[in-house]
Amino acid sequence: MLRSASHVLAFTGAGVSTPSGIPDYRGPQGVWKTKTPVFYEEFMTDRSERIRYWQQKIDDFDAWGTAKPNAVHRAIVDLEHAGKLEMVVTQNIDGLHSAAGTSDDKLVEIHGTVRLVRCQTCGEETDPLPHYEAFRKTGEPPVCHCGGFLKPATISFGQNLDPFEIERARSAALSCDLVLALGSTLSVYPAASVPLVAAERGVPYV
Template identity: 35%
Template sequence: MSDPKLRAFIASRNLFVLTGAGCSTGSGIPDYRDGDGAWKRPQPMNLATFMGSEAARQRYWARSMIGWPKLAAARPNDAHRALAALEAQGRISLLVTQNVDGLHQAAGSGNVVDLHGRIDALRCMDCGAKSAREKFQTELARLNPDFAARTADRAPDGDADLEADFSSFAVPPCPACGGVQKPDVVFFGECAPGERVEAAYAAVRAADAVLVVGSSLMVRSGLRFVEEAARLGKPCAAINLGRTRADDLLSLKVEADCAEALRFLL
């Protein structure tokens, strides 16, 4: 049963939409935080650790190699499809996602800013060359057949809950320059590219209201856009299981599964 207040909030408005991990849990991708906004597991890899330690990179890529197939097989759920339908009605000025899974585009959304990048691409930190993750996955499996045969529980963003001796794990260098390759995503300790941030701010200013879907807003990366909307006197609503860091700025809070709350749009 849809929330009548949510229906009324969405009706006849030009929305800036911000999505987070809760939007993709229905697709089998775990989220990071519990209902109080606390970490469910150790914090994700940060940029300084990844770049400063070969051992950290070995651990990251070994776990990622095992977790990637499940993430690559994920498909959009009704939350993604509902937002794509809303865009098709001309009711979304911009959808900014903090997720890196590409599921909004897979569902049919076209006006999307991947604030934190895409996990299905790689970037060389030395020469900037970009490449597809699928090709890198094949090379990882070829170089590390013993690890490729392992299984582990899935974790957020293609990670896997695996603990092992990673010292023998081989990580391919950049084929163009031999440099360090990392996922083309924003790690903790990195800033989202300025052009993405500015596009989001411009869309907030152009929108009538802000709708947050599946984000606790515990990091400023997403919170700042809700704060900007509130500063401009624009109403903000959130669909999220548990508290958000912007609860005091919201004119409407719907504590429900994202897909269930938005299914009426389908």
């Protein structure tokens, strides 16, 4: 199937990145077994929750900072170089597809990325490292020059997905001729509905 396909949709989940040393979220040793997530409304309304959120993220940043793309990430880049890749739609926030070399126009990070920080008011995106360093020194959750709260550019519980990215993912599902579902339990919605759009069209699904 892969040999004959020319518009492959690769849908990836946490299992793709665990060989790179990044823990999953929902498995027996998953992140949410040891941490209580901060909901988006809590982040936006409660300073103490913003502090707790940034502490969690700085722990993740320290743990993930040395992670490197693995063979699966590189194989997907090979598909792109061969002209066979329609899109990568990933639930992962680790940025390893980008680090491996997947082009921005071939990548939908449907739950965002830890590789950027975004202002929740003006939308400006910046390098996260200076903000993490400032938080280490002061313990104060960082604020944008516009006064808005800064937050890693990931989707929190209770936060809406980016409709533009959802549409890019859906468009790819309507255009692909093969779906590769890699490292995902397909249990987190609405992201998991993306490969099903293709399956409902009768597209081969692996």
